[in-house]
Amino acid sequence: QKEVEQNSGPLSVPEGAIASLNCTYSDRGSQSFFWYRQYSGKSPELIMSIYSNGDKEDGRFTAQLNKASQYVSLLIRDSQPSDSATYLCAVRRDSNYQLIWGAGTKLIIKP
């Protein structure tokens, strides 16, 4: 079992709809979670971090964390074509603060 798992996609969502990206992790003791966006040919950029159970909202983005079920998700409201990218989930290993990465989900927003 991989430490961090994501559906590789592609996930196709119509413009204006809600895109839902999911990530599960195996280390029940993990406390810090991150979502990165990576455009094709570019480096990853941090878009959201979440540390507590529940929802965290930032503009059109909402991160959701459920530690009991060991999953973290990212919702993108009012999806735009510019949101088309690969979204990487990362979980911090608290023993050495290293990030453990999922393989990423490719999101395609169709106009």
Added chain:
Amino acid sequence: SQTIHQWPATLVQPVGSPLSLECTVEGTSNPNLYWYRQAAGRGLQLLFYSVGIGQISSEVPQNLSASRPQDRQFILSSKKLLLSDSGFYLCASRVDNYGYTFGSGTRLTVV
């Protein structure tokens, strides 16, 4: 805020040639530094990380090496490149308890 400089942006090298990629960090001190490789359409593979000058940990056995001669300088090297060394090389920095910040990356093609 910190900025990570990586160069060159693209590189085409013949098999068997040496490699040197440099990463420098501005705007912070004593960062944890990381070298990642990303094959086309794949996730991030951690190659090396460093918690301080002269301190290098290797995650994957290979023909690459890393050095950290100064606090904010991280170098990735190879004496003889293989075809399998092709990929997108990313330097990342972590300060405090936040996620990583990435440089713009170097796309290496070994021919």
